[in-house]
Amino acid sequence: MARFIDRVVLHISAGKGGNGCSSVHREKFKPLGGPDGGDGGRGGDVILEVDPNVHTLLDFHFHPHAKATNGTQGMGSNRDGSNGEDLVLKVPDGTMVLDSDGRILVDLVGEGTRYEAAQGGRGGLGNAALASRARKAPGFALLGEDGVERELVLELKSVADVGLVGFPSAGKSSLVSVLSAAKPKIADYPFTTLAPNLGVVSSGDTTFTVADVPGLIPGASEGRGLGLDFLRHLERCAVLAHVVDCATLEPGRDPISDIDALEAELAAYKPALSADSSLGDLADRPRVVILNKVDVPEAAELAEMVTAELLERGWPVFAISAVSREGLRPLTFALAQMVEQYRLAHPKAVARRPVIRPVAADDTGFSVVADPEIEGGFIVKGTRPERWVKQTQFDNDEAVGYLADRLARLGVEDALMKKGAQPGAAVTIGKVTFDWEPQTPAGVDLVRTGRGTDARIDQVDRIGADERKHARRVRRGLESLESED
Known part of the structure; x- marks a missing residue:
């Protein structure tokens, strides 16, 4: 099954x-x-x-x-x-x-x-x-x-036109079985359905779906029983139908009290989506009352007694029997009419257009923060630096040199200097941690070497950052050559 x-x-x-x-x-x-x-x-x-x-x-x-x-x-x-x-x-x-x-x-x-x-x-x-x-x-x-x-x-969340609500053993599953070709589990002893049952009903030129939503008992909106697990299946129903057991022998229960108890749970339930499918709150949905089991003489008398009070609330009332199929024909036509009215007011949902959110190609945002786990270390955070590190073959010196050039052009090296990073400081980008060498001449003209190698990686007599800065200022005439010391 x-x-x-x-x-x-x-x-x-x-x-x-x-x-x-x-x-x-x-x-x-x-x-x-x-x-x-x-x-x-x-x-x-x-x-x-x-x-x-x-x-x-x-x-x-x-x-x-x-x-x-x-x-x-x-x-x-x-x-x-x-x-x-x-x-x-x-x-x-x-x-x-x-x-x-x-x-x-x-x-x-x-x-x-x-x-x-x-x-x-x-x-x-x-x-x-x-x-x-x-x-x-x-x-x-x-x-x-x-x-x-x-x-x-x-x-x-089941997309059904009519949602059947009611206490356990009110006859919801039986009603689905006689209105449609669905074959839910039905028994002659008190039990509750553990899963929603859906059926397709045809009435004239109208075809609609009916859902038997279980688990509604007092306290369901607060999570008691199976209420919260299945109440969400009512959120998209256009019509809510109260199925009332008029033949119940439980003390303290009658059709009016059953409906009032369930209405309190429907009013207290808050949908996960505030405007789900533009249907509004459950308390605002059209209602219909189905007084079931009128094939029992006492139940038929009780149904006749409460019909007038229910009609005063403005709800259509139908007395039916799922066993003898009494009253099913007018009920089916009424449900089809209510569904048609809803469909005219709410066009059928169509496939939504995809939302395209392009990422800016010139996004150079990154940040440098102190590493809380490594003393004197720093962490570079940013989409581009982290992606570049993942793309790098660290067993290839030329690839490592290319990564250094990319980071230098992005401004990572200057940012580390401003943060006070010292030579040999542990710098982490993504999942990779390496020792930072500020004197690495990243971004300068490359020396022709063999494929897969980069002479800068093995260079031991590197020119320091201070020396490069001094030489640049000398070329611009801002300092003299003798002021190096």
């Missing part, structure tokens, strides 16, 4: 970007072919998409981990790696996505609505793309970026 799952925790991982390729073109009679390493492919994204054929989150309950494919590495002859395939996860209409802290990220309503849950990593540049006037034949390439890993909470 299929299980109804309406809340799951999903662990997703986007694909990793492929590494760039470091290659030199080799061809007969072309000794200086130049770099021809291609870029790595982009990692696949993880996308959530609303599918009308999916009605539960059961698949994610048994398979809570999902990962998109990685991009492949670039190749020689300027061949880029292939992109990873996007992983599209089908979710039911009415799925709400929350992060691990409980913040609502998106509400997926409408067939075809998509949400990019995790973005794939960008592929690393090959040495052909890294070639410049200073580096005509780079002996390194950039590594691909890791894909985004996230933990999401998916909650399902």
Whole structure:
């Protein structure tokens, strides 16, 4: 028997970007072919998409981990790696996505609505793309970026036209079974349904869905019983129908008191989304009262006694029997009419347009703060420095020199000097910690060396920052050559 799952925790991982390729073109009679390493492919994204054929989150309950494919590495002859395939996860209409802290990220309503849950990593540049006037034949390439890993909470709110509410054993599941082709579990002893039952009802030219929402008892809005777990399934219902057991033998219960108790819970419940689907609060939804089990003589008398009082509240009242099917035809027509009125006032939800938020290409923001764990150390925080460190092959001196040039152009070295960083200070960027050497001549003209090497890395007689500053001021005529000491 299929299980109804309406809340799951999903662990997703986007694909990793492929590494760039470091290659030199080799061809007969072309000794200086130049770099021809291609870029790595982009990692696949993880996308959530609303599918009308999916009605539960059961698949994610048994398979809570999902990962998109990685991009492949670039190749020689300027061949880029292939992109990873996007992983599209089908979710039911009415799925709400929350992060691990409980913040609502998106509400997926409408067939075809998509949400990019995790973005794939960008592929690393090959040495052909890294070639410049200073580096005509780079002996390194950039590594691909890791894909985004996230933990999401998916909650399902059933998208039904009519929601049946009532005490346990009021006959809600029986009513769904006789109005539609649904076959919920029904018993002749007191019990409560543990999962919402949905059925499709046809009345003339109108077709609508009916949901039996269980768990409503006094105190449900405060979490008693199953109330909070299933009250959210009423948030998108256009019509709320009170199903009242007129044949109950429990002392202190009657149709009026049952309805008043449930109305108090509906008024106290606060939806997670303040304006969910523009339906407003549950207390403002159209109501209909269904007095059930009138096939019992005592129940029929009780239903007749309370009908007048309920009509004074402005609610339509129908006396029916789910067993003998008495009164079902006028009830079906009335529900269809109320649903049609709602649909005319509220157009059907359509797939929402994707929101594109481009990242500024010239974003150079970064900060330098003291390291609380390492005395005299500093931490450099910023999207670009952290990304550059992840892209660097630290076993390649030329790649390390390229990273130093990028950080120097960004202003990281000057910022460290202003913070009072001393030579040999531990500087952490991302997950990498290294000893800072302020006298490293980053950004200057490169000395021609072998591929994959950088003469500045092994240089021992480096010119200090103070000497470079003094020489610059001498060239500008601001100081004399003798004032070096």
